[in-house]
Amino acid sequence: MTRFLPAEDYLPSGRYELLPFRFERLDDERVLLSNMAGEALTVSSADLTTLVNGDLDRSGALFSRLRANHFLRQPEDRAALELLALKLRTRYARLRDFTSLHLFVVTLRCDHACRYCQVSRQSADRASFDMSRETADRAIDLLFRSPNQALKVEFQGGEPLLNFDLIRYVVLSITERNRQHKRDIQFVITTTLSLISDDTLAFCREHRIFLSASLDGPEDLHNANRPRPGADSHARFVAGLEKARDVLGPEAVSALMTTTAASLQRGPGIVDEYLRLGFHGIFLRHLSPYGFALKTQSYQGYDTARWLEFYEETLTYIIDLNRSGVRFTEQHAAIILRKMFSCHDPGYVDLMNPSGAGIAAIVFNYDGGVFASDESRMLMEMGDDTFRLGSVHEHGYDEIFSAPALLSALEDSFTLSAPMCADCACEPWCGADPVYHHARHGDPLGRKAESGFCQRMKGMTRIFVKAMEDPFVAALFRRWALSC
């Protein structure tokens, strides 16, 4: 039988060969390079030209760096392609697993009236805004159709604790049915903690349910962002946190913050509040262009450039804390850095390509509507049902997951073929966000040159690369990347 020589044997001797990579200018002098597996390097503008023209000095440090990171290879580097392929395969391995995160919107009712809220109803009308057992049963049927061995069930609202009976019902039903299915199932309740009770906590402990809570910062800021009768949201959060940690353990409660215009001057103070309350990290989150955030102009309260200023200032504060010996992580950075420094995808739905909508996460709304993402159902609250994939009462698994709304959004937003994304160095750690771009630009792909999503990713990347010129920060960021 005729055998072909390996491709490596056809390399011209004495020359190096470029491996595929993309670049993005950081400023007039520096250029960021990333290869197919997402490994990144910064070089000077002149070095980039020399590299591409084939004139790089093969005895220099830059040559070694580029070779070690698979930006070029020499004839004897036989394993380079296999290694790159292995990394790329690892990067896309999650596609095989399919949907993990299943969100159950158990009620739209809420005891809060947050200014930027996307969905909540101040109503005592349980019949209109609570999920019924019948709807939950249909959703559980669909949950077990997912091929993923690891399933995450997240209860959302409104304030989900206002329909705790249903949460109890869903957890018990899933646990019972899972005796047969034998999946790894993790339960999470997203809550403000304002209504947490001893009974609730006892049930959470018994079923190892995690709590994902909301903390926007110091008391005055938190209460201003999150009005409720009695103006005591922060005090309730602190009391609830203490109780929950006592019963569930210190690591069972995490917190999320949302940046409003009022937060922009308060970055270090917000971090201090997280530290004071015993958290080891924070996720600096921007507002999404959905729901009441748009209606109440909260979203227009700041633009991406202003959010990036806030982000850089707060990140610098966190870095300085670490420098002084306080261990504290910025989790948004950790997710992106993990993608930059390794081929493992941390599975953050907003930064996935193909988009995580539907294929990494799915939302069962209180009325049985099925949505491709949490943002999709928020869009629905604004009267746009583009990403409603069906109803648990009317459609089966195959119909929902092959809904044209889902398939075309995934295909149209795919970054490897999208203008600008296809040749962008940030692409390996960025994502396709069809719902955002639909909401802002009217189509799933959007116009990346004008996209706040794109500006944010490029801006954050610039901030990271600049910060990593300091060896302390480079080491810190590597630690964050490994820990998330």
Next chain:
Amino acid sequence: MSHMVRIHRITAAGKGAEMAEGNGLSVTLDAQVYDLWAVHQAAYRLSDRLAIQVAIEGSTIQCTLYPVTEGTNSDSLLVARADFLREVTDQMLRARIREVTEPVRNLILAYTFSRSGLQK
């Protein structure tokens, strides 16, 4: 048109540019040196600031740059023009990288997906 030209940074961004009719700036590029595709890609990247009209005239590519936002002054239009020229050069460089790495890129993708189990 050859992709194999050696790439040099544009240093004299003002060359070949003059005020066009209306409030646009015109830029003339030699079609022997610049690729039309690179011009389009650059125009897309700058579409938040500039609307760029592109036409082929003989052996030149004629680009007319219009500011997208009202009230853009001539100084910022000159900066945008320099950015456009820089971006065209970057796009040429990207095309060159894509061209020379195409075979190895296909090989890597073949290795990757031959063992992924994704293409059953």
